[in-house]
Amino acid sequence: MHVALLAVLQVLVVALGAPLLIGTVRTVKARLVGRRGPAPWQPYRDLRKLLGKTPVVSETTSWIFRITPYVLAGAMLVAAVAAPVLTSRPPLAFAGIILLMSLFLLGTFFLALAGLDAGSAFGGMGSSREVAVAALAEPTVILAVFTLALHANTTNLGGIVEHVAAEPLLTLNPAHLLAFAAFFIVMLAETGRLPVDNPATHLELTMIHEAMVLEYSARHLALVEWAGAMKLLVFLTLLANLFFPWGVAADVSAPAIALGLLALGGKLAILTAALALLETAIAKLRLFRVPELLAGSFALGVLAVSAVFLLR
Amino acid sequence: MAPLVYALTALLGAAAVVIGLSGMLGAPWTVHVAWLVPLGGLSLQMDALAGLFVALVGAATIPTSLYAIGYTAGERRGCVAYGVFVAAMLVVPLAGNVMTFALAWELMSLASYVLVLDGARAGRESGASAHAAWVYALMTHAGLACLLAGMLLLTAWTGSARFADWALAAPALDAGARSLAWVLLALGFAAKAGGVPLHVWLPLAHPAAPSHVSALMSGVMIKLGVYGLLRASFVWLAPALPWWGALLLLIGALSAVIGVLYAIVDRDLKRLLAFSSIENVGIVLVGVGGAVTFAATTLPDLALLALAAALAHVVNHAAFKSLLFMAAGGVQHGAGTRDMEALGGLVKRQPWTAACFLVGAVAIAGLPPLNGFVSEWLTFQALLQNVRLPQPALNLVFALAIAGLALAAGLAVACFVKAFGITFLALPRSAAAAAAHEVPVTMRAAMTATALACAALALGAPWLVPALVRVGATLVPAAPPVTLDTWLTLDVSADFARLSMPAVALALAAGVLLPLALLVVVRARPRARRYETWSCGRLLQTARMEYTAIAFADPFTRVFDFFYRPARRLDVDRHPESRFFVRRIRYENPTRFIVDEWLYRPLNRLLRATTRRAAIVQSGSPNLYLAYVLAALLALLLLV
Numbered sequence: 001m002h003v004a005l006l007a008v009l010q011v012l013v014v015a016l017g018a019p020l021l022i023g024t025v026r027t028v029k030a031r032l033v034g035r036r037g038p039a040p041w042q043p044y045r046d047l048r049k050l051l052g053k054t055p056v057v058s059e060t061t062s063w064i065f066r067i068t069p070y071v072l073a074g075a076m077l078v079a080a081v082a083a084p085v086l087t088s089r090p091p092l093a094f095a096g097i098i099l100l101m102s103l104f105l106l107g108t109f110f111l112a113l114a115g116l117d118a119g120s121a122f123g124g125m126g127s128s129r130e131v132a133v134a135a136l137a138e139p140t141v142i143l144a145v146f147t148l149a150l151h152a153n154t155t156n157l158g159g160i161v162e163h164v165a166a167e168p169l170l171t172l173n174p175a176h177l178l179a180f181a182a183f184f185i186v187m188l189a190e191t192g193r194l195p196v197d198n199p200a201t202h203l204e205l206t207m208i209h210e211a212m213v214l215e216y217s218a219r220h221l222a223l224v225e226w227a228g229a230m231k232l233l234v235f236l237t238l239l240a241n242l243f244f245p246w247g248v249a250a251d252v253s254a255p256a257i258a259l260g261l262l263a264l265g266g267k268l269a270i271l272t273a274a275l276a277l278l279e280t281a282i283a284k285l286r287l288f289r290v291p292e293l294l295a296g297s298f299a300l301g302v303l304a305v306s307a308v309f310l311l312r
Numbered sequence: 313m314a315p316l317v318y319a320l321t322a323l324l325g326a327a328a329v330v331i332g333l334s335g336m337l338g339a340p341w342t343v344h345v346a347w348l349v350p351l352g353g354l355s356l357q358m359d360a361l362a363g364l365f366v367a368l369v370g371a372a373t374i375p376t377s378l379y380a381i382g383y384t385a386g387e388r389r390g391c392v393a394y395g396v397f398v399a400a401m402l403v404v405p406l407a408g409n410v411m412t413f414a415l416a417w418e419l420m421s422l423a424s425y426v427l428v429l430d431g432a433r434a435g436r437e438s439g440a441s442a443h444a445a446w447v448y449a450l451m452t453h454a455g456l457a458c459l460l461a462g463m464l465l466l467t468a469w470t471g472s473a474r475f476a477d478w479a480l481a482a483p484a485l486d487a488g489a490r491s492l493a494w495v496l497l498a499l500g501f502a503a504k505a506g507g508v509p510l511h512v513w514l515p516l517a518h519p520a521a522p523s524h525v526s527a528l529m530s531g532v533m534i535k536l537g538v539y540g541l542l543r544a545s546f547v548w549l550a551p552a553l554p555w556w557g558a559l560l561l562l563i564g565a566l567s568a569v570i571g572v573l574y575a576i577v578d579r580d581l582k583r584l585l586a587f588s589s590i591e592n593v594g595i596v597l598v599g600v601g602g603a604v605t606f607a608a609t610t611l612p613d614l615a616l617l618a619l620a621a622a623l624a625h626v627v628n629h630a631a632f633k634s635l636l637f638m639a640a641g642g643v644q645h646g647a648g649t650r651d652m653e654a655l656g657g658l659v660k661r662q663p664w665t666a667a668c669f670l671v672g673a674v675a676i677a678g679l680p681p682l683n684g685f686v687s688e689w690l691t692f693q694a695l696l697q698n699v700r701l702p703q704p705a706l707n708l709v710f711a712l713a714i715a716g717l718a719l720a721a722g723l724a725v726a727c728f729v730k731a732f733g734i735t736f737l738a739l740p741r742s743a744a745a746a747a748a749h750e751v752p753v754t755m756r757a758a759m760t761a762t763a764l765a766c767a768a769l770a771l772g773a774p775w776l777v778p779a780l781v782r783v784g785a786t787l788v789p790a791a792p793p794v795t796l797d798t799w800l801t802l803d804v805s806a807d808f809a810r811l812s813m814p815a816v817a818l819a820l821a822a823g824v825l826l827p828l829a830l831l832v833v834v835r836a837r838p839r840a841r842r843y844e845t846w847s848c849g850r851l852l853q854t855a856r857m858e859y860t861a862i863a864f865a866d867p868f869t870r871v872f873d874f875f876y877r878p879a880r881r882l883d884v885d886r887h888p889e890s891r892f893f894v895r896r897i898r899y900e901n902p903t904r905f906i907v908d909e910w911l912y913r914p915l916n917r918l919l920r921a922t923t924r925r926a927a928i929v930q931s932g933s934p935n936l937y938l939a940y941v942l943a944a945l946l947a948l949l950l951l952v
Contacts, residue, residue, distance in 0.1 A: 051831075051834075052838075053838070054838045054839070054840070054841055055838070055840040055841070056840070056841050056842075056843045057840045057841070057842055057843070058842075058843065058844060058845040058846075059842050059843065059844055059845075060657075060738060060739055060844075060845050060853065061845075062659040062660060062736075062737060063659075064659065064670075064737060066840075069827075070824050070825075070827055070828055071824055073823070073824075073826075073827045074820055074821075074822075074823030074824030074825075074826070074827070075820065075823065076823075077822075077823035077826060077827075078816070078819045078820055078823045081819065082819075092815065092816075092819060093810070094801055094809075094810030094811055094812055094815075096689075096809055096810075096811075098688075098689050098692055099680065099689070099811065099816065102678065102679055102680050102685055103680065105677070105679055105722075105725050106674075106679045106680060108725065109674070109677060109679060109725055109728075109729055112729040112733065113729060113732060113733050113737060116729075116733035116734065116737045116738055116858075116859065116864075117733075117737045117738060118738070118845045119656075119657075119737075119738030119739045119845055119853065119855070119857065119858045120845045120846070120847045120853070120857060120858075121847070121857050121858065121859060122847070123859075124738075124858060124859020124863065124864060125859060125863075127729065127733065127859070127864070128730075128859060128863065128864040128865075128866065128867060129867060131725060131726035131729050131730075132726060132867035132868060132871070134722065134725065134726070135719075135722035135723045135725060135726040135868075136719075136722065136871070137722070138718065138721065138722035138725075139715060139718030139719040139721070139722050142692075142714075142718040142721075143714070143715060143718060146696060146714065149696060150696065150699050153699070153808065154807060154808050154809065155692075155693060155696060155808065155809040156807070156808075156809060156810060159807070214846070215845060215846065218838070218840075219831060219837065223827055287867075288867075288870055288871075291867075291870075291871040298715075298719075301715075302711065302715050305711045305714065305715070306708060306711055308699070309699070309704055309707035309708065309711065310704060
């Protein structure tokens with residue numbers, strides 16, 4: 001019963017909080033470059049507007065194109081229940097990082113197919129680039145979290161959070177820090193942020209994610225954007241709660257969860273600010289320099305795992 | 313006549329499933345017929361491991377035989393070889409002595425050789441050639457030579473050609489002797505399994521064979537190589553040494569990465585699948601390598617876990633790879649080509665084939681909620697626990713294997729986005745693809761059944777995995793590392809990791825339906841308007857504006873150019889009057905195979921040079937040959 005309630009609460013937090021997160025990043029970025037920018041809740045208005053519009057679906061597309069937004073949103077909703085967002089043991093208690101990454105990849109898989117479905121060069125280009133980035137990013141995430149798993153002696157995300165929370169000094173462990181760096185770089189790539197992809201541009205030659213979803217409109221686009229926001233939120237939450245599990249509720253009780261929510265809000269605010277600062281300070285990488293960045297983070301991940309074996 | 317043979321083969325498969333399952337779950341038995349085969353007689357020996365593989369071969373045969381009825385359309389060519397091929401594959405796991413094994417193994421290789429050659433000669437499989445069959449014959453016989461050498465050595469050392477005696481005598485053998493025999497056997501079995509660098513025959517032979525045969529070759533025949541590796545490492549030559557496992561781990565990781573890298577850049581649908589088989593055999597070999605290493609370092613529970621993971625991937629890969637090969641055959645059947653650059657838009661013309669291929673693609677990419685995810689997950693859980701090994705050198709080998717497997721998993725997703733997306737989506741790239749037709753009902757039934765099997769193997773993981781653990785426990789006795797918990801959760805190594813596939817499937821179904829239900833409730837579902845694809849205001853959309861298979865793979869060709877050694881050739885034909893007028897541009901960007909370049913080409917050169925030297929003694933003159941005979945005779949008389 002408690003678990004079911006927690007699951008509902010967690011889905012609500014992720015689903016409703018995700019647009020706010022995106023909006024905050026945009027607002028902070030605008031302020032950093034001296035613009036006033038939209039209010040942080042602008043994404044909600046955008047989503048509502050999109051939901052009211054008539055979708056335009058290309059004649060070339062098939063049923064793949066139509067089911068993809070739902071599959072994508074579904075995968076992200078399951079990811080929301082499988083990640084340790086409020087409590088250390090997520091509602092889908094058995095979930096590990098492999099399941100979580102596979103859910104993200106499931107979304108990417110269908111989205112890339114939908115990009116190819118309309119038969120335009122943009123969609124194909126976006127799909128090709130997106131799967132290239134995802135394929136190179138995935139092993140790094142797995143390696144980074146494996147580093148934590150090796151310390152905690154479980155691949156269960158809840159178990160990892162509890163273990164890191166119980167050993168505060170672990171946050172200064174070299175393997176841990178290497179893994180954090182690797183994970184952070186991959187987070188940027190996986191969620192389509194600078195320097196890998198620019199979420200604010202529709203310039204043909206550089207876009208990755210936006211090119212892939214170019215054919216989507218109205219409620220389909222709303223679902224895709226909402227799912228993208230949820231992915232960013234879940235990734236940032238993982239970064240916050242796996243590596244710095246301060247304040248994460250250890251049990252399912254109202255005060256603990258309230259505290260967990262507050263702590264999460266605080267950590268996300270810091271990460272959001274860092275993300276916005278990073279995105280204002282650096283330029284987008286040339287597309288074919290991106291693999292070098294990802295290879296670098298993969299190397300960090302391999303080093304992190306090796307460090308666990310060598311420094312025990 | 314041909315449909316009857318295929319129907320009988322399907323019945324044989326069904327019987328094999330029953331016999332195999334009873335052997336897997338029941339008591340072992342042996343059959344010995346001394347007069348049937350020379351040198352030791354025919355000897356069949358059933359135990360849990362053999363039962364599993366017999367059942368697997370049988371289960372894969374049922375849909376492929378059904379499929380063959382529609383695919384061959386009554387053509388008689390090749391149906392007998394197909395029956396012999398299946399029967400030989402059923403005998404290989406049961407073989408109880410060297411002679412029975414060698415006969416069944418060679419019959420299996422010969423029958424599949426005939427089928428490959430047949431596909432090539434009939435021209436039914438485009439792009440095939442006698443070269444494919446030749447390379448296949450060469451590699452499979454080189455493998456057989458290694459196997460026989462290893463088996464004869466063991467026969468000489470133990471004084472018996474019966475496998476049961478080897479297991480008893482092996483512990484007394486010297487470690488060096490066991491290693492020598494293991495290397496020879498492993499070479500032979502790895503060549504059949506398609507492990508890098510012995511995989512060269514696979515991408516040639518699998519596409520050349522008719523699709524129902526390709527499905528069996530990739531789905532189950534190469535798994536018999538894995539079967540042999542398991543037998544040799546855990547039964548015939550036990551106790552294993554740690555470096556055997558480390559070697560298998562490295563070969564497995566290399567196969568996984570190299571296999572999927574070449575799969576991504578290929579434009580022939582069936583060759584892409586063949587390369588992907590190398591990747592999946594790599595995943596299995598990593599599991600086997602982990603099991604051997606753990607068993608050799610006295611961690612039997614982890615060895616059992618890794619073994620169960622490898623067996624699970626063997627079973628799952630048999631399901632989704634035969635499904636994918638059948639669907640690729642459906643594309644060939646319907647559109648007349650397997651070249652992805654000439655395909656596209658088939659999802660509208662061949663909806664069944666497309667849906668079945670999609671199921672196979674999701675499964676092989678290791679995505680939930682299908683079966684590929686379960687075995688990859690299990691393999692990772694087994695490898696991760698290597699932290700319990702005290703030797704840092706072995707830990708690093710495991711870390712490499714984990715990294716390789718993770719990279720291969722990511723690349724496999726990209727590979728199958730391309731395979732499905734380019735083949736089935738967007739506009740048809742040729743007239744043949746535009747006029748494609750759906751396949752006959754027998755083929756559809758076979759593919760649908762296999763697709764359902766993929767889903768069933770995923771949802772049935774709570775029962776499948778413990779059953780495989782019981783099979784593995786006959787090789788590595790240990791307490792079961794996987795237990796079934798509440799909510800059908802698989803609990804690995806006492807809370808190291810957990811997974812409930814039914815719960816994942818249920819959650820995904822709920823997650824997909826929730827947004828749909830919400831949209832219906834708030835009535836935000838205006839009817840969609842159909843319109844043309846937006847593309848910068850151009851007038852007409854044609855297939856030439858689509859991304860091609862090669863273009864899709866381009867980021868990978870650039871990133872991994874070390875492996876592909878791309879040879880870019882740009883040939884621009886300009887107008888003689890002005891260089892600004894180009895008449896024709898010819899661009900080629902073929903990829904080359906690093907293993908061919910580095911291993912087989914020098915080997916080939918060496919072989920040719922040696923034979924040229926050796927040819928000096930062959931003058932063709934009878935007198936000289938008589939002199940050789942005399943010299944040999946004298947030398948023998950002097951020596952003996």
